[in-house]
Amino acid sequence: MTKLTLNITLLLLLSLTLPSCTVKQNYPVPWRGVHVLMTDQSKTEQLTQVVGELAELGVNALIVEVNYGYEYQSHPELRANNPSSAARIKALVNQCRRHNIRLIPQFQCLGHQSWSKSTFPLLTQYPEFDETPGAYPGNEDIYCRSWCPRHPEVNKIVFALMDELIDVFQADALHVGLDEVFLIGEDQCPRCKGMDKAELFAKAVNDYHRHLVGKHKIEMLMWGDRLIDANKINYGRWEASANNTAPAVDLIPKDIIICDWHYELRDAYESVPMFLEKGFRVWPAGWRNLEAAKAFINYSRQFDNPRILGHLNTTWGAVPINKLTSFEPLLYAVSSFRTKDK
Ligand SMILES: [Zn+2]
Numbered sequence: 146m147t148k149l150t151l152n153i154t155l156l157l158l159l160s161l162t163l164p165s166c167t168v169k170q171n172y173p174v175p176w177r178g179v180h181v182l183m184t185d186q187s188k189t190e191q192l193t194q195v196v197g198e199l200a201e202l203g204v205n206a207l208i209v210e211v212n213y214g215y216e217y218q219s220h221p222e223l224r225a226n227n228p229s230s231a232a233r234i235k236a237l238v239n240q241c242r243r244h245n246i247r248l249i250p251q252f253q254c255l256g257h258q259s260w261s262k263s264t265f266p267l268l269t270q271y272p273e274f275d276e277t278p279g280a281y282p283g284n285e286d287i288y289c290r291s292w293c294p295r296h297p298e299v300n301k302i303v304f305a306l307m308d309e310l311i312d313v314f315q316a317d318a319l320h321v322g323l324d325e326v327f328l329i330g331e332d333q334c335p336r337c338k339g340m341d342k343a344e345l346f347a348k349a350v351n352d353y354h355r356h357l358v359g360k361h362k363i364e365m366l367m368w369g370d371r372l373i374d375a376n377k378i379n380y381g382r383w384e385a386s387a388n389n390t391a392p393a394v395d396l397i398p399k400d401i402i403i404c405d406w407h408y409e410l411r412d413a414y415e416s417v418p419m420f421l422e423k424g425f426r427v428w429p430a431g432w433r434n435l436e437a438a439k440a441f442i443n444y445s446r447q448f449d450n451p452r453i454l455g456h457l458n459t460t461w462g463a464v465p466i467n468k469l470t471s472f473e474p475l476l477y478a479v480s481s482f483r484t485k486d487k
Pocket residue numbers: 276292293294295296330331334335336337338
């Protein structure tokens with residue numbers, strides 16, 4: 146019996162013995178994924194054009210970060226410029242199905258509600274949801290705005306947007322983002338001032354989990370950086386948390402898939418065993434630095450653990466969508482996680 150067969154057998158046995166409330170692993174590993182910003186319709190069209198080539202290369206999962214770039218019907222006031230229509234999304238969904246690629250939409254929650262001087266639709270239309278309302282005019286001196294996880298009205302609106310994405314994508318999973326949340330539990334927020342930041346972060350995660358896994362019975366993915374203690378693992382304050390959110394890792398459900406992103410070359414990526422030991426499934430995510438991507442892929446593969454899902458290649462504009470199949474880190478990742486069928 147090969148190791149792979151043994152792992153598959155163990156997985157099957159596990160799925161038979163786990164209680165029914167546990168999310169079933171519907172998709173065999175490895176997941177050879179790509180993360181793409183799909184925040185306007187032109188990107189949706191470009192991506193649809195290359196789905197066949199990506200499948201041919203061996204890609205079997207796509208995370209598409211939509212955020213406000215969809216023609217939302219429940220809240221048209223929250224549409225960004227040139228949002229994707231339902232018809233364009235459905236064309237992408239069909240193309241992915243035809244090529245056996247799992248398509249997972251992403252809606253960036255809590256943080257990343259602005260970029261540079263530009264504040265995104267939710268906090269423009271509903272400034273009362275801002276964690277730091279009225280502070281940092283022009284977004285000076287901050288990285289990105291956050292919404293307040295304790296505002297009593299915010300989830301009602303966010304969940305309506307999630308519901309529309311789940312519907313149009315016929316999604317069986319949603320990625321909720323949650324990376325690089327620097328503004329949380331701020332003094333400018335009358336609800337959160339002085340509160341424990343890990344508990345605030347965990348509340349947000351648990352709210353989204355209840356909606357997605359509890360109500361919709363779909364899987365939930367999130368970025369892992371706020372769950373990594375920068376005092377214990379020396380990643381720095383971007384890819385790990387130096388703002389006291391890390392204890393949230395013990396306050397959230399273990400069926401969440403952690404997308405553990407690291408883009409720099411290191412000897413070790415200690416968050417991988419940390420998340421595994423806590424019981425999470427981990428989808429390591431690299432970027433454009435080829436040597437760093439190779440190091441991260443090789444490091445994560447040594448664990449030979451079925452809860453290492455494969456590799457997720459982020460792009461962040463480093464490669465145009467129509468050139469994705471020549472993106473060297475992606476080529477390395479798919480060849481590393483090639484199986485008999487691909
Ligand atoms: Zn708040």
